[in-house]
Amino acid sequence: MGIGGISIWQLLIIFAIVILLFGTKKLSGLGSDLGGAIRGFKKAMKDSQEELENTEGKNDN
Template identity: 45%
Template sequence: MNVFGIGLPEMALIFVISLLVFGPKKLPEIGRSLGKAIRGFQEASKEFENEFKREAQKLESSVTMQAQLEDNKVAKPSSLNSSVKETINNTQQE
């Protein structure tokens, strides 16, 4: 069991020292507040990760959309050329 680079013997030593310093009545309160702080940090980390993923997806979709628009621009001149040719042919026939 290795949490934050601290093994079981080190954790036991920290627990004993904190029990001596804070006493048995204060120790559960400190543990609760520490647990709440860690939970808050985890939630903030998940929220940051989700926001990062959302922005990456937005960026990816905008790049895809831009690529599609560029593909359409490439396709349009050929259709314009045919319509221009038809217009020229019609005006020449008149």
């Protein structure tokens, strides 16, 4: 069994159909857009955490 009761062969068939429908160029563009969004989210979380730490440090004085 694979993920959620789906076998590996079923996953490969679904993947092949998706590639046929959208093409590899569109999927690679989607992947790079998703990667950029994740990087942006991580940066925003890091900046927010640093801002929170700086605010807490000022309140201790």
